Amino acid sequence: MAVSEEVGSAPLVAGEAMCPHRLILEHVTSRWGVLVLIELLDRPHRFSELRRAIGRVSEKMLTQTLQTLERDGLVHRDAKPVIPPRVDYSLTGLGREAAEQVRGLAMWTEERMAEVLTAREAYDARKNAPDQG
């Protein structure tokens, strides 16, 4: 796979010093990027619809996430020149591909959640009582 990188410290959002491949990956797997892509896979959303759909995201982070995804060509921003303002966000072709990958991951976590929770209990039990048997 070779996802490795060279050297160079970089912040996440503006860290353009990182190898491009990893940077794109971080955008689509970012905390809010994942959720935005999944929501938009259903249908286009207005800004406030996205906020409500995702739940607990500040407008700042949502704006920032949308801008990053738009810049990467994954999200299309359609600002209607009306009062009050109306902006619709939708996936581009590229974005839909990414979103489908991300959705696959999200669906997997739903399907396997119970098994993960069970594994956690077993792990915690081992840690709390390593040799009591």
Place this chain on the structure above:
Amino acid sequence: MAVSEEVGSAPLVAGEAMCPHRLILEHVTSRWGVLVLIELLDRPHRFSELRRAIGRVSEKMLTQTLQTLERDGLVHRDAKPVIPPRVDYSLTGLGREAAEQVRGLAMWTEERMAEVLTAREAYDARKNAPDQG
């Protein structure tokens, strides 16, 4: 999809107040979690092999990531009782499923990297010269 959540502020790694589904998703999509899963998909790795393979990860973060993934039942930790210590990490069945999803995402970013970079240039050009035509 319904990936929404209720209310409650939480740190990422130890934030158990978040809905489990989202928490698992954040583990596997975390900065280093993604890379660990992909590397382990190739073959089991020793701790130091993983460090080298991933590139620029501190031992602390690698340890923490591996522990999180082990706790979630995605990674198997095999510590041989030898001197010097030897610990092999491999994917569980569950982990392999997750890793394959993650790899799908990583492969997509590789394939589409050029298009994303092109989109970025177009975006930046629009921003720098919005109406100069």
Place this chain on the structure above:
DNA sequence: CAGCATCCCCGCAGATACTG
């Protein structure tokens, strides 16, 4: 409604030192 600017906190994550 959609977004930008600003302030500020705290937790992620790196550096360092130590242990088995």
Place this chain on the structure above:
DNA sequence: CAGTATCTGCGGGGATGCTG
């Protein structure tokens, strides 16, 4: 070699106020 423990910074990200 494979970790653990502790300190520290800095940037992610929330809160608030303002604009078009």
